[in-house]
Amino acid sequence: MVIVIKPRGENIELELLRSLRVHKKLEEEDENNYVSLEKGWAGEKQFDQLLLGLTNECLILNDLLLKVNNTLFQIDSLLITQKKIFIFEVKNYEGDYYIKDGRLHIINGKEIKNPLIQISRSESLFRQLLQELKFNVPVVSHVIFISPEFYLYEAPVNGPYVFHAQLGRFLKKLDAGAASRVSDGQIELAHKLASLHITKNPYSRLPDYTYEELEKGIVCKCGCSFMEVENKNDLICPSCGELENKESAVLRAIREFNLLFPDRKITTKGTMEWCGVISKKRVRKILLTNFDLVKKAKASYYVPKNEKEKN
Ligand SMILES: [Zn+2]
CATH class of the missing domain: 1.10.10 (Arc Repressor Mutant, subunit A)
Structure with missing residues (x-):
């Protein structure tokens, strides 16, 4: 059984951006940021649903922003089972990509940030935090490419990547490896981590706006236009x-x-x-x-x- 200790909650930043772009025309960069936020959020929600299908007891904390040694790090999904802690970075990329010398490129040549670097950093900082909290549990991390429209050429066989076509088998194996119960210590750890979560400032990445410049009206729930x-x-x-x-x-x-x-x-x-x-x-x-x-x-x-x- 899956126990969600910290739900993903709502994404105020995305919600505001969704309506702001109806109230005013965004700069291209802000619009791109919006599109990728929307996509990323959809991917994370999709992965949440998949995790809920696990049958053995495990604890889930979604969308954690934590701090250790004054350094912030973010975790899309954290799963605590009796034997291991899993960190998941969910990417909702689409299209053809390839990896060369550890760098991730879109097939037309543009390099994008390799999520491997991001997740290694989170994993290392998370280990430090566990040490600080005096918990000694093995931590493994995976990058989940959730979209069936994503293809990675020359993907390393032993990489921490999980592709759409592998997700079913991956979760089955994970489930089989988890024990039927988590310990009280793990429940305590989960609540401790939830309490350490730092609430994100939703305004941090919003474009500037003034009341006067915004076109007035009620934006549709889906953010498509004024009603x-x-x-x-x-x-x-x-x-x-x-x-x-x-x-x-x-x-x-x-x-x-x-x-x-x-x-x-x-x-x-x-x-x-x-x-x-x-x-x-x-x-x-x-x-x-x-x-x-x-x-x-x-x-x-x-x-x-x-x-x-x-x-
Ligand atoms: Zn609409």
Whole structure:
């Protein structure tokens, strides 16, 4: 049985980037960063699902950011079994690649960062951390190429790589090698590691933006475009056809607004402007239902329910 000690959680950085690029045209570099984040995230989620199929007892910690000797390192997936700890780096690359002198190239010649270097670094730092925590367990790491559309020419036979076609057998073998139970010490270690996780700053890699320059509107859940009014109660995304209740759409837009502009207050006027397509009456009703009103002579504003006392 698989016990998820630390779930992957949500990816605020990706979520914000997904909507920012509808509110404004991103520079090519930021757009590329977005596309690779989206792809990487999808690959990691896919791998999470595969790990859940393991039958022997093991502990999973996803998306860990840890620190040892003042050095940060990140682990996509960490799996603790009774005998070993596995570190996985998940790559959702597509296309034809080759390896030459330990360097990874796309077939047209461009070199990209070899994930082997990244995972060796994480593994070594993780060992140091284990030593610090006084745990002595063997650690192995693997790079998972999750996409069936990835092909690596001249892949080393003994490399730490696991390709799509091998995944089923790889996990079966891993499962067979794990014992039916993990120890109390391992459970303790898992919780300790989860407590050491550093929360990433979602703004760290976002492009610059100002309120004024952003085109206003409610971005569709999938991040394809702004939603339009379909009927009295619903909005529709003209790109993907997603239908959404106005209230749920406005609440999503407010959450996004809050994340993008943590210093700005939620007001009726501001929400109307941010959402664009919703009437004043409707905005006010949604705010009154879902938030607490803080009355001020000049500009009243709304706060999440039960937070009024703190303000
Ligand atoms: Zn859509």
